[in-house]
Every structure is written in C-alpha cells, then in structure tokens.
Amino acid sequence: MTPLAKHIRDTILATGPISIAKYMQLALTSPVGGYYTRGQVFGRSGDFVTSPEISQMFGEVMAVWYVLHWEMLGRPSKTAFVELGPGRGTLMADMLRASRRFPDFAKSIDSVHFVERSPELRKLQHAKLGCTPESTKYVLDKSAQDTPATALSNTGNIAVHWYDLLEEVKLEPDCVPLVMAHEFFDALPIYKFEKGTGDLWSEILVDVADSKDEAADASSKMGTVVSKLEQGEDACHFKYVRSRNVTANAAFILRDQKFSAMFDKGDHIEVSPESAHTMTLLAEWISANKGMGLVVDYGQDWTQGDTFRGIKSHKFTNPLSSPGSMDLTADVDFSYLRYAAKDKAACFGPVEQGFFLHSMGIQARLQQLLNTTRDASVQKNLVDCYKRLTDPHSMGRIYKVLAILPKDSSVVPIPFTPPKAEELNKPKIEKVVK
Numbered sequence: 001m002t003p004l005a006k007h008i009r010d011t012i013l014a015t016g017p018i019s020i021a022k023y024m025q026l027a028l029t030s031p032v033g034g035y036y037t038r039g040q041v042f043g044r045s046g047d048f049v050t051s052p053e054i055s056q057m058f059g060e061v062m063a064v065w066y067v068l069h070w071e072m073l074g075r076p077s078k079t080a081f082v083e084l085g086p087g088r089g090t091l092m093a094d095m096l097r098a099s100r101r102f103p104d105f106a107k108s109i110d111s112v113h114f115v116e117r118s119p120e121l122r123k124l125q126h127a128k129l130g131c132t133p134e135s136t137k138y139v140l141d142k143s144a145q146d147t148p149a150t151a152l153s154n155t156g157n158i159a160v161h162w163y164d165l166l167e168e169v170k171l172e173p174d175c176v177p178l179v180m181a182h183e184f185f186d187a188l189p190i191y192k193f194e195k196g197t198g199d200l201w202s203e204i205l206v207d208v209a210d211s212k213d214e215a216a217d218a219s220s221k222m223g224t225v226v227s228k229l230e231q232g233e234d235a236c237h238f239k240y241v242r243s244r245n246v247t248a249n250a251a252f253i254l255r256d257q258k259f260s261a262m263f264d265k266g267d268h269i270e271v272s273p274e275s276a277h278t279m280t281l282l283a284e285w286i287s288a289n290k291g292m293g294l295v296v297d298y299g300q301d302w303t304q305g306d307t308f309r310g311i312k313s314h315k316f317t318n319p320l321s322s323p324g325s326m327d328l329t330a331d332v333d334f335s336y337l338r339y340a341a342k343d344k345a346a347c348f349g350p351v352e353q354g355f356f357l358h359s360m361g362i363q364a365r366l367q368q369l370l371n372t373t374r375d376a377s378v379q380k381n382l383v384d385c386y387k388r389l390t391d392p393h394s395m396g397r398i399y400k401v402l403a404i405l406p407k408d409s410s411v412v413p414i415p416f417t418p419p420k421a422e423e424l425n426k427p428k429i430e431k432v433v434k
C-alpha cells in the first residue's frame, strides 16, 4: 500500500467512510503523494494529453480570442493573464508567444498569474516561461524551498506569480484580468448522491474494502462507472458504500426541492460545490475588474450521474485503485457553472471546441504552418493534430468553451450568441441511464 493509500485508509478507519470529494482531493493534491504533486503526468509517455500539448495551434488561436476582445473592450492599457491549473505551462507559453504578433496588446500584458497547487508543476511552468533563478522568489515554507512563488519570465520580461487559491490572486486596481481555465474544473472534487424514496438522497461514500473482489462487487452494485471500466491490475483497497442516513452534504447540496424533485428513485447525480464556488468568485472578479475569461473542458450542459473515473496510461480505470497513481476526473456540468455565475457576470455558451477553434481561425493557422515546411511527415502531423482538436468524434464535440464577461458588458463575445432566459435559470437534467 502506498503512503497515500495508507493515509486515506487510516482516515476512513478513524472517522468512517469519506465523501468522493474528500477522496478526490486527497488523491489529487495531498502532499503525501497526491497525483498532481508529481510533475510528469502529461504527454504521450504520461497518463493523458491535453489540447495545448497536442499542438501550438490551440494556444495561438486562444490568444487571438483575447486580442479580439481586448479590442472590443476598448484596448485597456494594463492586462494580466490569469490561468487556473496551468499544467506544464504550455498553453500560457503559446499564448504569450502568439500575443507578440499584436504589439499593442503584448505591451499591455503586465503579468501572469498561475493558480497551481502542485510544486512540481510550478517548476515546469517556471522553466516553460523561461524564468531565471536570479529573478525568482521561492515559497517560504521550509519543506517546499524550491517551489517558485514569483519570478520574471524572459518572454517579454513579464512578472509571473503563483498561488494556491484563486482568492489569493491580487491585481493592481487598473489591471484587466484575462482568465483561462483549461481542464481545471474537471479536476475539482465532486460529491455523488443517489435518490431514494421521496426527496431523500443518500450519499455515495468511499470505504475500506477487504479485498479487490469486494471492491469491484460493491462498485458494480452501486451502478458506478467503474462497473463499465477496466478494473486495472492494481490492488484496490477501497469500495463505494451508500450512506445509511441523509448526510449533511446531501441535505445542504440538494436542499432545492424543485431540483431534487426532477430525479427518480435510483438516479445518481454528481455535484461539485467547489466548482460552483470557484465560478462564483471568478464571475465576481471578472465583473469587478472589467475582465474576460474562458473555461474550456470536457463535459455537458446538464447534470450528470456516473462520470467519475480514473485515467492512467491513456485509459479509463477504476478511480478507487491506487490513489495518487492516476488522474481523477468527472465531466464538467457547464449548466451548473453558469448557474453559479448567475447575476455576477455574463456567461456565454458553452459551444463545442471544434466550432470555437474554427471560428477563431484554426484552419488559416494550420495553412500557415503547412506552408512553412515541405516535410510530408511534419505536414501530416499538423493535419492530424488539427483533426484531433476539432473533429466531433475526437475532441471537437466533448470539449466545450464557455465565455465570461462583466455583468454589465454590452459585448457578445465571438463566436457566442446571447444566452436564452431559460438557460440562466436552473441546472438542466439528464435522465440517468444505468
């Protein structure tokens, strides 16, 4: 058993079964071997590949969106890129490089602000933006001496700041934030509930399993996604259990009776209050500072039931086996994010990634890049990457883009349409298929 699995087991033995949210938070970000405390998890040799890692075209096209809206918002003289969960820093490096094609916009970029908890990923971001050791101040905590806190990037002498939480990000009063959250919300913890009789919900919790068979059996009885996935070779020390009574989480999160009444007995739903909290903060912040933001992630525009899963070596796997050894994720409920931003900011979309990238000119950029080489294999690779990012059967449909503008903004961002009144109301519901 790894130290992290032992830590989770001891926690459960001491306090009883834990929420999936607690399990996810420990497995992903615990300093005792949480998944994101390791650095090399991305790329073909890692567990998953994200859009910015597939091709530079992704970040370049995203930069064009910010430039266009910076123009539409009256060319503010001071801006800052703020990225939540920047991974290896590739997206930011590509956006900064592409921004230099627009000198007035580039001149406005005063600083970069990364919300990143992983010390290892902070180091990769530091290197990717060409930050020098001489310009770097490190986190004061003795156990994390080489974790960067601020530095100067050699890409345009831009100050780079790191934070654990969005709440900590401080911009100068006249600085307009350009926010990006790419594959961030899918990593935030979810709670999972099952509807019983009447409006009573039980919570699906994580308990200690005596054997791998018991873990698999309990999970399949629970109708969780693991029954449809490979079990993996790793020993599984945990299983799902239903809470006997209504938990405080169930009572609080599902207190809206109209919402609760829309589900049937036996339905499962996944809810991420941390996502809602982050989205509310973002919305308030973007409105207060006259900024703009994009949320790009996989998910749907409604509430879902059984999408919690592990990802290891590019395959879906049992999220309860070997915590810390795999990414844990759940599809994003964009309707819930929009609802969390209601009355705080103007949200647009989500639209599908393929549509967004095409509208922002990815084909023209592909053509430019194809023209720079005569090497057929390089050209083929460029076309393959373009297809992967935009094809509806690949990442073009499941990945979606949501835009956030200040509440009082009269601008409708490209390529979005104004939201319909009913979209602003409640999270939508998908009938759960078990």
Ligand SMILES: C[S@@+](CC[C@H](N)C(=O)[O-])C[C@H]1O[C@@H](n2cnc3c(N)ncnc32)[C@H](O)[C@@H]1O
Residues within 6 Å of the ligand: 028, 029, 036, 050, 051, 052, 053, 084, 085, 086, 087, 088, 091, 115, 116, 117, 118, 121, 164, 181, 182, 183, 184, 187, 188
């Ligand atoms: C799936 S990766 C995406 C990385 C990058 N945006 C990309 O697309 O390549 C998730 C990122 O969010 C960070 N992260 C996860 N949970 C976090 C949290 N609660 N607070 C801050 N960062 C978090 C991870 O460390 C990682 O950088």
